[in-house]
Amino acid sequence: MSHHRPIFLLQRAWQLVINTSKTIVTFLMVFLIQNTQNRDTVAMQIELDELIRAMEDVHNGLLDLEEPEDKDLRLC
Template identity: 70%
Template sequence: MFDQIFTKVANTVALAAGKPVTFILCVAIVVIWAFSGPIFGFSDTWQLIINTGTTIVTFLMVFLIQNTQNRDSVAIQAKLDELVRVSNGKNAFIGIEHLTEAEVEKFRKQCEEAAKKADEELKSRTAAKKKSKAAPREAARKPPPAKAHA
């Protein structure tokens, strides 16, 4: 129950925080605060208001944004795992996000090597096809052998 409420609040706040109107509102608050400085004599209380406000908002946003990013990452991983599972991909890649950085790097290098090998094979097949198509054309260009007259 608490998780559902927190998720809903976190999603709502994260979506609202990323909107242009939110940025404009925050800029307006800072401008109003700055212009109110002379009214309050640039007092310590005047400075404390903006410092406290921004610190509290920043502190809370860190946790909300981290929660949203964590859920997004898990959802993307689940989708990618499903794509690997139903495709010709290697099932060994499912769940590699739980490995150490060195283990993930090993998988990445294997992927790069496999991609290079596949690229080389494709290039050699393409070259072989071009060569086999060119051979009949070259034979057709040669004049037929001269017949001997008896």
């Protein structure tokens, strides 16, 4: 029975390496996705702000609505 122990330890070591690798890859993918979404959101906000500025009779108080508090948003 003692000759099976080194194989068992090697399997556990590989399992730890694989699980750690999966965790790192998952973290990196989440970071990449969030970064991409943030860039897309900023680009869309810039485009929307430009469209609002280009319109006549626009209420400029509606630009940059993400900055005020919720109670201030209700006043716009």
